[in-house]
Amino acid sequence: MNAAKPKGTKPAGTTPTGSAEPGAGVHDLADLVARNEIIVVAGAGGVGKTTVSAALGLAAAERVEGDTLVLTIDPARRLATALGVDIDGNDPVQVRGGLHAAMLDPGPAWDDLVAAVTTAEAAERVHANPVYRRIADTFVHGNDYAALGWLADAIDDDRWGLIIVDTPPSQNALDFFDAPARVESFFTSPLLGWLTGTGGGSVVGTAASKTFATFADRLLGAEFFGDIVEFFQLMQPVVPGMVDRTAAVADRLAADSSAFVAVTAATNEVLDRMQTLSAELGERELRFDGVVVNGVEPDVFADAKVIDVAQRITGQSSTSSPFNATHTALLAPGADYVAERATVARAQRALIDDIPAQRVVTVPRLLDAPTTVDALEELGRTLLGE
Amino acid sequence: MTLLDRRLLFIGGKGGTGKSTIAAATASLAASTGKNVLLISADGSPGAAGMFGVRPVFDATEVEVGLHVLQIERTASLDEFVRVQLGPLGAVAGPVAGAFSFVADAAPGVGELLLIGKCTHEARTGDWDLVVVDSASSGHLLGELAAPANVAEIAPIGRINRETGWMIDMLGDADFTGIVNVTLAEEVPVAETLDFVDALHATTPARLASVVVNRTRPQLYARSKRAEVDALLTERPAKLTHGADGLLDAVEIGLARADIASAIDRQLRQSLPTGVDILHVPELGVVDDIVDTVRHAIADELPI
Incomplete structure (x- = not known):
């Protein structure tokens, strides 16, 4: 990504995330799009997060310098439907004009991440391990980790003036940021060193390891257990590089040139979850720069x-x-x-008045979810206050 | 057979469709008919089990007469599994059992297997007339339902493999186990429901029992009255006040919403396999007790 990116619409002398005070009544996201290099879109499942990401991307692409990239890591893969294009694999596909979109395909993203931090030979051995092959979907938050590695590639690419990141639902939206630390602690656990004989005090061949092997045989079968041990052994030398690479991305998302936008539905239940998410962001000294409230009953009601x-x-x-x-x-x-x-x-309007964010955009309940580029563009204009 | 005649129901659907509310209301309805019911939250949040004023834990807690709730917690299920599987050995193994839990937690498919294992185990104990599971969103639920067969394939011998057989049989018995998909009368959710049904039948032994169309909007007018209303909306009386004109606009929006709901409902009915019930739960205004309100709406749709 272009670090010294000059943007025509960026007002001089303003802070990167804007200067509006809570309650100042900013009802669009135009300045966020103009002032940031990365916009992270978070929210509970089913509130229209992917649709908002796509609409914001369409509207932003015409207004920022350089190309705009919308990345979705939502496993439901709705972006393709919303944009009416087929997106396969991790490579960005041009949607129209300067807008490009990509969806995370965790398997190849893991392969790329491993390949980026080790030799071709070592990467090949890791890739061939049967446990590794099944890991993308099942490993502790494997998707978050794969996504961070994938985002690292996008950030390194100077062509993107703006990257919009659609995240998994909010139960684990912030797990995304914790993924590097979690992977590091997992692979450096003393138990794991004990198991694979890499921890110094190896117990291979001792009575304890025989007891363990007996257990493993009884539950998993020896072959499967052997594959698991081999997987951990192969991953040991690869992990530090992976952690560094993804931790750098997590830091980048916390920087001033990144903004957070929450998408929510105007119901008690969903707004409660958003408050939780907001509090968790606060613990990381981050905050929501904008909130999009979807499905609000039109003013006539x-x-x-x-x-x-x-x-x-x-x-x-x-x-x-x-x-x-x-x-x-x-x-x-x-x-x-x-x-x-x-x-x-x-009731919705009372809830919306209580949202503690600088920019609150309400989107009226539509007859049908926007599934065409025209409908998405219209939503994009609403988001940018046009 | 109707929905509540089954013994194990997995309630799934895309995020935002209200599946937790439907799961809570279904379990509560079954309990109100005298059944002993267990409601399990299995998507990592308190979900349906948390809708009765009690914070759910891994042990079943009674929240209404005949209705018990629990929330599946990954570490607790793993410990329980290791304890049950290793028997007396597990108790004395100490750190060795700890190391085993650690490995099993990372092993592909084991987490999903434990989750399905807990649900099927509870249904097998005979303690419950009905077990209702508030499941993860569609994609994850498919992975969980396919886990016993997948794990049996990658761990071809050993205790885990032997445990998968009865689970697959139980999930595949359509009179015992039913999958319920919660959707909305909108284009995208219904398309996802149809994709889910195809994938469910192609990749798992389980079968769809019902689709619940949540927050649907019944027609406001009988067909005989509709032309009259449409005429009034089109040829509006002269000199209407702002309020009266706005009211007609609002009614027009209501009619359009109901028309879309009907059209999508027809499409769903035509596309679902025969024998799958479609239940409708109407969109609600502001209500005090949503679970109770939805429970009555489901009861109206079921022949009890």
Whole structure:
């Protein structure tokens, strides 16, 4: 990525993440897109995170210098559907103009990460191990780790003016940042040294190791157990380089030139989860620079005059209906519906007012999720306040 | 047979569809009919098991008459598995058992196998009339349901291999085990549901029992009235107030939402295998007790 990236829209003398105070009422993400090199999009599953990433990418691509890359590591692989393009493997594919997109394919990403930090010969031995071959999906947070390695490649590439990173759902969105430390502690565990005979006090051939082997045989079968031990032995020399490479990316995401955007739905349950995520970010001395609230009931359902008419039609209000008797009777089921949605619209607005972020963008509930480039562009314009 | 006649239900679906609420309401409904029910949260969060005012733990806790909840915790399941499998040896092994847990935790497929093992084990004990599992999102659930067969393949001998056989049989018995997919009456979720069903039947022994279309919107008007309403919305009376005009706009949005829901529902019905029930749970306004409200909505859809 281009470190000294001059961007036409970047206002001089501002802090990288903007200067708006909470409650200052900034309702778009335009300055975030202009001022940052990396935007990390986080949120619970199913709130439209991938769609927002794609829409933001489409809108940003026309406004930033250099190309824009949208990376999704969401295993559900919805970006392709949303953009209407087939994306295969880890290589970015041009969507349109300066916008490119890629989806994480964990297997090859692991291969690339191992290959980047060791000799071709050692990498080949690791790649051939049967346990390694199955690890991408099942290893402790293997996807987070593979994604960090993959992101390292994108950051190294000068062509990208802006990288938008779609993350896994929020139960583990921040696991992403902890992945290097977790992998390091896993591979340097004393238990593992004991097991593989690399920890100094090797017990291979002792009574304890025989007991262990007996257990392993009983539960796993000797061959499978042997593959596991070989896997750990092969990985030992590779791990320090992998940890360094991915830890550098995690640091980069925490730097001032990176911004965090949370996507949420306007429900109690989802907003609660976002508060948790926000608190966890705070523990890392990070914060959400922007929040996108999806699926908000349109303003017409929160309009006091509309709600009043609905109540007059349904008889909840003593004032008479503004429609004639026939139309009033005809509209009653519709007015019931409007009154019900009005309770939701008002509850949503109360929740949104309490969001502790500098920039809060609300996206009205759409009839259908945006699945075309046109619909995504329209959403992108909403996000940038246009 | 209806949904609650089965003994083990895995409730899955894409994130944001409300699968935890559906799982909680289904378990609570079954308990209200006199069954002894265990509700398991298996996606790493308190989920459905956490919706009854008690923080779920790895040991079953009774939260309503006949309804028990637990949350699967990876380390606890691994320890339990090692203890059960190694018997008396496990108790004396100390650090050796610790090292084993460490290796097993990293071994491919073992985590998924432990999760499925815990759910199937509970269903096999005979303690419960019904076990309801609030499962991980669609992709992970497929991996979990396929884990017994996958592990049997990579660990062709040994105790783990022998343990997988009965699990595969139990998952494959469609009268005993059912998969429930929770979706929304929207284009993308329904497309994902259909993909999930194909993959489920191609890669796992388990079979789809029901699809729950959550937060759906029933038609506001009978067909006979609809033309009249549409005419009023199109040819609006003159000099409407802002409020009255806005009301008509809002009703129009409601009608469009219901039309889309109906169209997608028809598409789902045509595409699902025969014998799969579709249950509808309506979109709700602001309600005090969502689990109880959804429980009644599910009860209305089931022939109990």
